Amino acid sequence: MNHTDPRRAIPRTDALLALPAATAARARLGEHVVRTIVHEVQQRARAGRLAPAAVPDAVAATLAERSATALRPVLNATGVVVHTNLGRAPLAPAAVEALRTASGYVDVEMDLAGGVRSARGLATRAALRDACPPAGDALVVNNGAAALVLATTALAAGREVVVSRGELIEIGAGFRLPELIAATGARLREVGATNRTHLEDYAAAIGPATGCVLKVHTSNFRIEGFTSAVGLAELARLTGAGGVALVADLGSGLLGPDPVLPDEPDAATALRAGADLVTASGDKLLGGPQAGLLLGRSDLIATLARHPLARAVRADKLTLAALEATVTGGLTPVTAALHADPARLRRRAQHLADTVGATVDAHDGRVGGGGAPGVPLAGWAVVLPEALAPLLRTGTPAVLPRVHRGRCLLDLRCVPESEDARLTAAVAAALAALAADRDGDPG
Numbered sequence: 001m002n003h004t005d006p007r008r009a010i011p012r013t014d015a016l017l018a019l020p021a022a023t024a025a026r027a028r029l030g031e032h033v034v035r036t037i038v039h040e041v042q043q044r045a046r047a048g049r050l051a052p053a054a055v056p057d058a059v060a061a062t063l064a065e066r067s068a069t070a071l072r073p074v075l076n077a078t079g080v081v082v083h084t085n086l087g088r089a090p091l092a093p094a095a096v097e098a099l100r101t102a103s104g105y106v107d108v109e110m111d112l113a114g115g116v117r118s119a120r121g122l123a124t125r126a127a128l129r130d131a132c133p134p135a136g137d138a139l140v141v142n143n144g145a146a147a148l149v150l151a152t153t154a155l156a157a158g159r160e161v162v163v164s165r166g167e168l169i170e171i172g173a174g175f176r177l178p179e180l181i182a183a184t185g186a187r188l189r190e191v192g193a194t195n196r197t198h199l200e201d202y203a204a205a206i207g208p209a210t211g212c213v214l215k216v217h218t219s220n221f222r223i224e225g226f227t228s229a230v231g232l233a234e235l236a237r238l239t240g241a242g243g244v245a246l247v248a249d250l251g252s253g254l255l256g257p258d259p260v261l262p263d264e265p266d267a268a269t270a271l272r273a274g275a276d277l278v279t280a281s282g283d284k285l286l287g288g289p290q291a292g293l294l295l296g297r298s299d300l301i302a303t304l305a306r307h308p309l310a311r312a313v314r315a316d317k318l319t320l321a322a323l324e325a326t327v328t329g330g331l332t333p334v335t336a337a338l339h340a341d342p343a344r345l346r347r348r349a350q351h352l353a354d355t356v357g358a359t360v361d362a363h364d365g366r367v368g369g370g371g372a373p374g375v376p377l378a379g380w381a382v383v384l385p386e387a388l389a390p391l392l393r394t395g396t397p398a399v400l401p402r403v404h405r406g407r408c409l410l411d412l413r414c415v416p417e418s419e420d421a422r423l424t425a426a427v428a429a430a431l432a433a434l435a436a437d438r439d440g441d442p443g
């Protein structure tokens with residue numbers, strides 16, 4: 001070690017800020033971010049973890065790596081299609097393109113021909129009506145919970161929401177439907193028992209205080225055994241006769257039936273059965289952006305759209321654009337993953353396994369996102385040592401495997417086939433790192 005302080009050789013801040021790499025980075029990053037990165041690299045050198053001469057290159061490399069968002073893309077190898085912790089639905093290319101278009105000035109609330117203001121998101125509403133013909137009209141809000149809040153507030157604030165005790169669900173992360181409805185100023189009128197609710201229960205509860213009857217899809221669990229529930233069609237005869245609005249919270253957002261998910265409700269079927277209004281999420285099985293959909297009778301949609309709360313939960317232009325493109329566009333990644341051909345999944349898994357020296361085992365994927373509980377999606381997984389999981393999660397690209405019973409499993413259902421080569425490289429790198437680690441080689 002030199003007797004002069006090597007820290008004096010660390011390049012000065014102004015010199016580093018003048019690097020071409022810093023100038024280039026300013027196209028993406030604010031000055032304060034560039035400065036912070038420069039200071040962090042200098043700090044590493046001061047702490048002796050970086051040679052002073054290496055500082056300019058390290059600054060350039062760190063700036064180049066730093067993206068404007070800290071969110072990291074993840075290859076979802078869990079087999080869970082709508083993965084809440086990974087942002088639910090990955091968008092279709094058409095929706096991504098629409099996001100780009102909508103990112104500038106757009107005519108989201110403007111009639112360009114007339115030069116006057118128009119209603120917001122008309123094209124998205126029309127696209128939803130076209131995709132779900134029994135819907136008289138449609139409205140888009142921020143998420144499924146907001147759709148439910150808007151519906152119950154506009155139809156039942158100060159009055160009663162009649163709902164079966166078997167449908168008072170918690171959706172996840174402490175979001176409980178009864179608490180949500182109570183927060184709207186509507187009173188819950190619970191009917192029936194946890195496992196059984198009959199038409200007479202509803203009939204006895206409906207009266208002058210009823211704001212609406214709510215039917216909730218218990219999307220994340222199943223009650224089996226001695227159970228009974230009243231279907232929408234039966235309920236609709238009752239509410240129709242009483243002039244009471246029937247609202248169905250479907251959760252998943254299928255606009256029409258999907259043969260792969262026979263028990264999953266869809267908007268068209270629910271409306272045909274007699275629901276006056278359905279609510280659903282945009283980013284579950286519909287495969288679009290986070291959004292809440294309201295579909296149904298146009299007079300009710302108009303009432304909801306006029307309610308002051310509608311302004312507080314309205315969707316932004318990016319959501320409207322991506323949702324429209326999802327509905328009018330082709331196959332979404334969610335639909336593709338749900339319908340993935342098991343034989344093809346097996347071939348891809350086998351290829352990966354052969355390349356890295358692993359094995360393949362049968363593995364069921366899941367719908368996820370609180371949808372279709374217990375519906376297995378038959379497929380395959382590459383079987384790897386459990387110790388590989390943290391290396392895969394923190395590698396580049398980041399890969400999220402499923403860790404189950406001491407094994408690290410890679411189910412390719414939700415990995416685009418175009419990413420197979422990158423995934424294989426990530427697995428090979430992680431295996432090499434693991435082997436090096438086990439050999440006692442720290443580096």
Ligand SMILES: *Cc1c(COP(=O)(O)O)cnc(C)c1O
Pocket residue numbers: 143144145146148171216217218219220249250251252280281282291292369370
């Ligand atoms: C997911 C879900 C919701 C909430 O939708 P978000 O889009 O998450 O706000 C409401 N109801 C049901 C039945 C659901 O499955």
